[in-house]
Amino acid sequence: MRSSVAVVGPYAADMTVFFYAILFARYPQTRGLFPENLDVQRDRLLRGLLRIVDLVDDRENLVRFCGRLGRDHRKFGAVDGHYPAVGECLLASLARYAGPAWSPKVAAAWRHGYGIVAQVMMHAAEEDARTAPAVWEAEIIAHRYRGHGIAEITVRPDAPYPYTAGQYASMETPWQPKTWRYYSPAHAPRPDNTVTFHVRALPQGRVSQDLVYRAKHGDMVQLGPPDGDMTLDLCSDRDLVCVAGGTGVAPIKALVEEAARTGRERPVEVFLGARTAEELYGLEDMLRMSQRHHWLTVRAAVSHERIAGLEGTLPHVLNEFGPWHWHQAFLSGPASMVKQASAALTRQGIPQEHIQFDPFDVPTLEAALLPRQLREPPQD
Known part of the structure; x- marks a missing residue:
């Protein structure tokens, strides 16, 4: 798997374009899972793929990473039936750009590897669905501009939002469908279930610009599941x-x-x-x-x-x-x-x-690995 990724590396941008083209052509029902502008999405596909390949012989961290991916993908509307379609088109894309390096042995390794990844993601999504919704509908109940392109935005989710102080949430707005950005609650959980975020409008940030300058009281947003490891260890004496x-x-x-x-x-x-x-x-x-x-x-x-x-x-x-x-x-x-x-x-x-x-860009793709001393040795 690593050798084939090294071969397609110089053609990575073209490969991701080809992947989405054949995915939408063969399975048009999948188009609605993705934002209208796929430029950022293509980069995320590649980064996720590279991280999976990097962890392919690190079972504990591979399961941890793919489990997070599976839980996070619920908010996009991903279901079990989408995974075979994605796998088929992914392997077809790799085969096209790997050329002669795509042997039956390499193809078999990718089918096996992708099968494991898909199983872990589907299992994590299924487990998560037993205790939490895929998304929380949330109404903006307060919007305060703080100056310098920053707004303080308070929302009320339609169900208890079970985050821990220090974690972050992903947010989708009605103006940029299927485009999620990450913001941290600015307080510990409140009894009234309201959540306040501080959002800075970035020069090229369409979501943040809308939240700071366009959003108002009564607008609805969606929150993805809380995540992140930057939380207090209540057993620590430091x-x-x-x-x-x-x-x-x-x-x-x-x-x-x-x-x-x-x-x-x-x-x-x-x-x-x-x-x-x-x-x-x-x-x-x-x-x-x-x-x-x-x-x-x-x-x-x-x-x-x-x-x-x-x-x-x-x-x-x-x-x-x-x-x-x-x-x-x-x-x-x-x-x-x-x-x-x-x-x-x-x-x-x-x-x-x-x-x-916490990670700097897409937390699900950049989540910290378990410490080396806790990792299991590679399995033969």
């Missing part, structure tokens, strides 16, 4: 250090609320970063929380403006405090900030397994 940039403050705020609900009062230090003081989002909310909880300390860092007591990048400011080697770290925000902060905390002695952050 203190917490949290680092956030922009709307990445949302899951950090949720984690702080959850920490307050436990009543343990372990020290929590929060660092918020931005380019300028004007862009420093969420600071006032976090400072108000620190006034209610003596164990919470909030600091800010501004990287492109000279302000006494605030100047510096987040990694620079992190280095001024600490030590952090006995802390559990939670990071949320732009990818570059998360990577730099993670490196800074690693240099200060926090083990990698105690630094948590």
